[in-house]
Amino acid sequence: MNQKLVVRTEPVDELAPLIPRADPRHPLLWMRRGEGIVGHGETLRIETSGPTRIEDAAAAWRSLAAMASVDDRVGLPGTGLVAFGAIAFADESAATSVLVVPSLVLGRREGRAWVTRIALAETADGAGGTGGAAGESDVAGHAFPPLEIPEPSPKRRVPRVAFEPGAVPPPAYEANVAEAVRRIDGGELEKVVLARQLMGELHEEDGLRAVINRLAEDYPDTWVFAVDGLIGASPETLVRVDHGTVSARVLAGTTSRGAGEASDRERALALAASHKDLAEHALAVASAVQRLEPHTARLDASPEPFTLQLPNLWHLATDLKGTLGDGSSSLDLVSAVHPTAAVAGTPRLAALAVLAELEGFDRGRYAGPVGWIDGDGDGEWAIALRCAQVEPDGAVAAYAGCGIVHDSVPADELAETLMKFRPIVEAFGG
Numbered sequence: 001m002n003q004k005l006v007v008r009t010e011p012v013d014e015l016a017p018l019i020p021r022a023d024p025r026h027p028l029l030w031m032r033r034g035e036g037i038v039g040h041g042e043t044l045r046i047e048t049s050g051p052t053r054i055e056d057a058a059a060a061w062r063s064l065a066a067m068a069s070v071d072d073r074v075g076l077p078g079t080g081l082v083a084f085g086a087i088a089f090a091d092e093s094a095a096t097s098v099l100v101v102p103s104l105v106l107g108r109r110e111g112r113a114w115v116t117r118i119a120l121a122e123t124a125d126g127a128g129g130t131g132g133a134a135g136e137s138d139v140a141g142h143a144f145p146p147l148e149i150p151e152p153s154p155k156r157r158v159p160r161v162a163f164e165p166g167a168v169p170p171p172a173y174e175a176n177v178a179e180a181v182r183r184i185d186g187g188e189l190e191k192v193v194l195a196r197q198l199m200g201e202l203h204e205e206d207g208l209r210a211v212i213n214r215l216a217e218d219y220p221d222t223w224v225f226a227v228d229g230l231i232g233a234s235p236e237t238l239v240r241v242d243h244g245t246v247s248a249r250v251l252a253g254t255t256s257r258g259a260g261e262a263s264d265r266e267r268a269l270a271l272a273a274s275h276k277d278l279a280e281h282a283l284a285v286a287s288a289v290q291r292l293e294p295h296t297a298r299l300d301a302s303p304e305p306f307t308l309q310l311p312n313l314w315h316l317a318t319d320l321k322g323t324l325g326d327g328s329s330s331l332d333l334v335s336a337v338h339p340t341a342a343v344a345g346t347p348r349l350a351a352l353a354v355l356a357e358l359e360g361f362d363r364g365r366y367a368g369p370v371g372w373i374d375g376d377g378d379g380e381w382a383i384a385l386r387c388a389q390v391e392p393d394g395a396v397a398a399y400a401g402c403g404i405v406h407d408s409v410p411a412d413e414l415a416e417t418l419m420k421f422r423p424i425v426e427a428f429g430g
């Protein structure tokens, strides 16, 4: 007996707001501006690790999807077969990379709402399904349990997690930045992104839904995610594939918000004119373009970086848009672009070596790809920034890092990590 996935998506009346319907203990969620998908249960998971973790996940997903029988009566991004994914940053990380296929997905997009059910079914002949019309009849023959849509739960206060410096406390971070600048000046590399960690403990087992809710309320324009304990609100789209179109948003270069309107505008203007930030940004754009180009028939970048306003800071941003040239899935493109110079540096290998040496801790899934993929390979992936990994024992590790170039100043970079920690620390009640 072989097994294959049977999938049915059907329209339902409004599901808004989505977050109160998420699982409070094991939330699975991908959302921006109130739209997105929430997963419940786990029909199966794919776990990978090591240098080929993304390619292995992409290949496993391709064969699973090819065998699935899908009856999708809505046909929007995020309907039909989907998996939520979180990928470790480094080849040598001890953290696993996962694709989680839920048993129930609740989704909202473009004013429409849907429910997807995903189950494993035995195939008597061992041959599996082939999708299409035959696949649909397989779904029709499958007895899904009666549909139970989780009711929204009342809003709760966020849990209180007290964060302490973890790996690379502030003085060590400043020393790392100074050392990175020395190496850059010595010609070893052009840019390296150095991170540090905060640690805390979550004592409320079912407190994560409130954390996610706070992130979504405070940072509605970011990708709010929860996948296998990785929780965050990232402004950076690593890559998005939708019916042959490809897009990405590259971020690098940061400044604080001003206190009043005039000073805020001045800060944004200064960022847009800062040689240091423009240089840091250009390297991040170049790395993404160079890696995406071989897979696209066309790829356009916004001509000048623009300033992206977030509640906690300003970023320099460049949007990339293009068309797919080679039938890559979104995970294939994730594999091509990760890690960009926004989270590693330039040249890539030299930067990875320097960051591993200076940081000296395992980033886990921080700065790795996080998102979802569907049965056709389309999907949306962000870089896991402004995030924390919550372990089953309640340990919470939050991360933030900065791009270091030749004129970086250690105290300024340390201050920048504080700005970047703000969303996740506040969401945990800090």
Ligand SMILES: C=C(O[C@H]1C=CC=C(C(=O)O)[C@@H]1O)C(=O)O
Residues within 6 Å of the ligand: 193, 195, 236, 251, 252, 253, 254, 315, 341, 342, 343, 385, 386, 399, 400, 401, 402, 403, 404, 420
């Ligand atoms: C590495 C992080 O941010 C990256 C993304 C945007 C801006 C960045 C910067 O200005 O340094 C970083 O490259 C982080 O938030 O931990």
